[in-house]
Amino acid sequence: MRELAMLDPRGAARDPRPGLSGVPSVDLAAWFEARGEPAFRARQVEHAVWAGSASSAADLTTLPRPLAAAIDEAFRWSTVADDTVITADGGQTEKALHRLSDGTTVESVLMHYPARAGRRARHTLCISSQAGCAVGCPFCATGELGFERDLDTAEILDQVRSAVARLMRNELAGGKTGAAAERLTNVVFMGMGEPLLNLDRVLESVAALNDPSKLGLGARHITVSTSGVVPGIRRLTALGPQFTLAISLHAARDSLRDVLVPLNRRWPVAEVAAAGRDHARATGRRISYEMTMIGGVNDTDADADAVATLLRGDLAHVNLIPMNPVAHTPWRASEMPVIERFAARIEAAGIPVTIRRNRGVEIGAACGQLAAERAGAPTAPAVARRRQRLEAESAKALHGERSDEPVPAGVEP
Ligand code: SAH
Ligand code: SF4
Numbered sequence: 001m002r003e004l005a006m007l008d009p010r011g012a013a014r015d016p017r018p019g020l021s022g023v024p025s026v027d028l029a030a031w032f033e034a035r036g037e038p039a040f041r042a043r044q045v046e047h048a049v050w051a052g053s054a055s056s057a058a059d060l061t062t063l064p065r066p067l068a069a070a071i072d073e074a075f076r077w078s079t080v081a082d083d084t085v086i087t088a089d090g091g092q093t094e095k096a097l098h099r100l101s102d103g104t105t106v107e108s109v110l111m112h113y114p115a116r117a118g119r120r121a122r123h124t125l126c127i128s129s130q131a132g133c134a135v136g137c138p139f140c141a142t143g144e145l146g147f148e149r150d151l152d153t154a155e156i157l158d159q160v161r162s163a164v165a166r167l168m169r170n171e172l173a174g175g176k177t178g179a180a181a182e183r184l185t186n187v188v189f190m191g192m193g194e195p196l197l198n199l200d201r202v203l204e205s206v207a208a209l210n211d212p213s214k215l216g217l218g219a220r221h222i223t224v225s226t227s228g229v230v231p232g233i234r235r236l237t238a239l240g241p242q243f244t245l246a247i248s249l250h251a252a253r254d255s256l257r258d259v260l261v262p263l264n265r266r267w268p269v270a271e272v273a274a275a276g277r278d279h280a281r282a283t284g285r286r287i288s289y290e291m292t293m294i295g296g297v298n299d300t301d302a303d304a305d306a307v308a309t310l311l312r313g314d315l316a317h318v319n320l321i322p323m324n325p326v327a328h329t330p331w332r333a334s335e336m337p338v339i340e341r342f343a344a345r346i347e348a349a350g351i352p353v354t355i356r357r358n359r360g361v362e363i364g365a366a367c368g369q370l371a372a373e374r375a376g377a378p379t380a381p382a383v384a385r386r387r388q389r390l391e392a393e394s395a396k397a398l399h400g401e402r403s404d405e406p407v408p409a410g411v412e413p
Helices: 025-034 040-051 065-074 141-145 153-172 199-210 230-239 254-260 269-283 301-311 336-348 380-398
Strands: 081-088 093-099 105-113 122-126 130-132 147-150 186-189 222-226 244-248 287-293 316-322 353-355
Touching: 025 040, 040 153, 081 153, 093 153, 105 153, 122 153, 153 199, 199 222, 199 230, 230 244, 230 269, 244 269, 254 269, 254 380, 269 287, 269 301, 287 301, 287 336, 301 316, 301 336, 316 336, 336 353
Parallel strands: 122 186, 186 222, 222 244, 244 287, 287 316, 316 353
Antiparallel strands: 081 093, 093 105, 105 122, 130 147
């Protein structure tokens, strides 16, 4: 068996066999055809891959044994191993730590929302598109890790398959969470990484999630969040509506956004909003602007007014999310009354706004706050230096000075 991850958990060579979920249907069909197998075999295997109960081709009793062995020899049934699943919020939030074949780890978060008056239960999965992230937003645990590597299509999709399988097991176990006896309803690319810096793979993944013979999830139930990679947004606009686009705004003033979203030094906020506006116009789909609310940093009246000025008249919606505490920053979430005041000022400008409570705070499973455990935490002096630097930078930014720090390496698509 080629379980490389089990032999050497970090830095192992990647298993060269492609993950089955990432193989386009035509290529899979061609593989079977080349072996002289009937065409229905490819569909049968594809169906089993997405049905969620098998863990290798060998589990499929309907396949001839030599064929099953050949499939397992050529492909990986899954590219992720669920090393740990931690639950919080009374079972309503599950964080899964996935180990990839080269020992890299990424995380996904499954959130159960019970049925409420007139609304069906929802099960939303937040997935990672990269291991680590090059953008380096200082309030984000993934950003602190730095960039490790892009995930391939199967590695993105297999996080989804893992959640589908867990939902099925919950159901079989009698609905442990009380809300799990249903299918996955939403997928959000808000885990580790910047999806628009791995856009080809993200688009392939979305196509598979959409495909009725695979997951069959409607485009309206898929959200991709970007920190503002303008060329990526423009590319999506040219493709037409594929999913809901969320843009992580965090600040509408360049000086502050330079600090909070370092790629603002490359694509300033007005360019990001212009790309968002064009996207909304071309697709007819509202853009969701996300703001992580940080006490005394981006929650002032002046910031609210800047957001209102930036987005006034746009097909946009603003989502305010209290910052989840991340160990190595000097910052805390804004107080709720401050967030409510901020929301009211934006709403007064005619822009719809909602305040979202984060899930899984106690297990560090808030979507977008993921940083798979790594060896060696930074030393205390390094953390103190980082805090001091962030305090100085954000204080400078509040006075309107632009950052003179370089654009982070690796953010050009
Ligand atoms: N890189 C993309 C998608 C992943 S991050 C992006 O930045 O949009 C997904 C969301 O989680 C972003 O809106 C991000 O700002 C938010 N996030 C990151 N760290 C957070 C924290 N500590 N508290 C609250 N939200 C956070
Ligand atoms: Fe990357 Fe998004 Fe985290 Fe910023 S918030 S560092 S873009 S994952």
